[in-house]
Amino acid sequence: MPLKIQIIGSGLAGLAAARILREHHDVTVYERGGPDTSTGGQGICLFSNGVKILQTMGYDRVRAGGVPCHGYRGFDKQGNQLQDFPIDFKGRYGADTLCMKRSDFRDELLYLATRAEGGRPVEVVYDTNVVDVLLDGGVVVRGDVVVVADGVHSRLRHRVVGDGYRAQKNGMTCYRVAPSAEKAKETLGYLPEWWDPTTSAGRISALQSGDGSNRMIATYPIRNYEYINFSCLFPTKQDKDTVQESWYADGDGDEMVDMFADYYEPVLQLLRTATEVKVWELQDMDPLPHWNKGRVILIGDAAHAMTPMQGQGANMAVEDADALRLLRPGLPREEVEGVLEQVDAIRRPRATRVLEDTRQQAKDITMEERIANLDYNCGYNGVFEAVRG
Ligand SMILES: Cc1cc2nc3c(=O)[nH]c(=O)nc-3n(C[C@H](O)[C@H](O)[C@H](O)COP(=O)(O)OP(=O)(O)OC[C@H]3O[C@@H](n4cnc5c(N)ncnc54)[C@H](O)[C@@H]3O)c2cc1C
Numbered sequence: 140m141p142l143k144i145q146i147i148g149s150g151l152a153g154l155a156a157a158r159i160l161r162e163h164h165d166v167t168v169y170e171r172g173g174p175d176t177s178t179g180g181q182g183i184c185l186f187s188n189g190v191k192i193l194q195t196m197g198y199d200r201v202r203a204g205g206v207p208c209h210g211y212r213g214f215d216k217q218g219n220q221l222q223d224f225p226i227d228f229k230g231r232y233g234a235d236t237l238c239m240k241r242s243d244f245r246d247e248l249l250y251l252a253t254r255a256e257g258g259r260p261v262e263v264v265y266d267t268n269v270v271d272v273l274l275d276g277g278v279v280v281r282g283d284v285v286v287v288a289d290g291v292h293s294r295l296r297h298r299v300v301g302d303g304y305r306a307q308k309n310g311m312t313c314y315r316v317a318p319s320a321e322k323a324k325e326t327l328g329y330l331p332e333w334w335d336p337t338t339s340a341g342r343i344s345a346l347q348s349g350d351g352s353n354r355m356i357a358t359y360p361i362r363n364y365e366y367i368n369f370s371c372l373f374p375t376k377q378d379k380d381t382v383q384e385s386w387y388a389d390g391d392g393d394e395m396v397d398m399f400a401d402y403y404e405p406v407l408q409l410l411r412t413a414t415e416v417k418v419w420e421l422q423d424m425d426p427l428p429h430w431n432k433g434r435v436i437l438i439g440d441a442a443h444a445m446t447p448m449q450g451q452g453a454n455m456a457v458e459d460a461d462a463l464r465l466l467r468p469g470l471p472r473e474e475v476e477g478v479l480e481q482v483d484a485i486r487r488p489r490a491t492r493v494l495e496d497t498r499q500q501a502k503d504i505t506m507e508e509r510i511a512n513l514d515y516n517c518g519y520n521g522v523f524e525a526v527r528g
Contacts, residue, residue: 146286148289212343216403298432451516
């Protein structure tokens with residue numbers, strides 16, 4: 140008998156889990172937003188650890204417009220290149236690292252979860268704000284397994300760990316925009332070297348202010364170079380409660396341009412062309428004591444919110460989804476709790492280490508330490524290898 144699995148949240152964690160679990164079980168996803176729910180049109184990097192798992196799901200990088208990354212470059216705020224660190228992700232870790240538009244990434248996961256082939260298609264129930272989960276005899280959401288993937292401000296986390304576990308701001312704010320190549324060519328007449336496919340060499344570029352103000356613009360091309368992601372980071376000037384709730388809240392474009400007004404003109408011109416500006420005060424959460432209780436388990440940001448300093452949040456969500464493969468076909472309902480404990484034992488220590496490394500990465504660490512972190516992150520080969528130890 141397939142298990143009846145309810146997933147709360149159709150973000151990146153919820154949809155990745157839905158795609159994995161549909162192979163052998165009956166899966167329903169509840170989403171408080173509508174069918175147009177998107178995690179924003181800006182960029183996201185899926186590193187080799189996430190991409191290895193995505194490949195096992197039939198993830199089509201061409202359909203998702205994934206741009207392979209081949210390392211990092213550092214620039215000053217006038218656009219002078221300071222460093223270049225080529226990285227052969229595929230050779231070193233067994234799969235490429237891909238930069239994508241978030242909405243393309245989510246669309247591909249949704250497609251893989253709901254298409255006709257590959258087990259019973261997942262049912263996605265939109266406009267449903269789940270307020271509670273009860274396993275036996277409850278009336279809110281019932282199932283053999285409940286996977287809570289409702290994001291950083293999870294309303295259901297307390298059901299698993301009790302009250303008192305919340306994300307905390309870390310003092311940095313990030314504006315995110317994704318101007319189009321068409322608009323860039325219209326405005327500048329060319330693509331800057333860190334965007335142009337003939338010169339960017341697939342690098343993620345960081346334009347550092349270099350003046351002690353701790354401002355930085357991280358940029359990488361997405362959707363086959365048709366867009367570019369700008370993540371514009373700076374120390375928070377003033378807390379804005381409005382950006383607490385969602386990490387894809389709308390931001391003020393003029394404020395963003397003012398904050399980087401001393402950067403060289405092509406960057407400012409591109410920032411000015413952005414039609415959708417998102418703002419987020421970076422937040423993370425101290426490690427939880429456990430992720431599961433009975434037949435309920437937390438995954439994604441609900442379990443381990445971290446800042447984007449290593450770009451590992453969604454990668455951890457994909458790894459969580461993969462770990463749910465331990466809910467093997469034909470698993471009796473009575474054994475679910477034990478399997479979720481096993482998932483917790485495998486996933487939580489690793490996500491905790493990645494969170495701690497991410498906190499370190501926000502400070503000044505050496506390139507050797509960064510590479511050691513990359514080796515740890517990208518060297519992961521999925522849950523079955525983790526079980527074998
Ligand atoms: C600026 C920035 C850059 C980042 N860059 C990267 C990167 O390059 N690489 C990377 O791996 N990670 C990155 N991350 C982290 C990554 O975006 C998150 O880790 C990831 O999106 C978390 O996915 P999630 O599904 O857990 O949560 P979410 O994407 O927030 O999804 C939660 C879903 O649950 C729904 N929901 C919430 N409450 C309820 C409810 N009560 N009932 C029903 N539905 C509900 C929401 O509507 C939403 O659809 C970045 C984050 C930020 C802020």
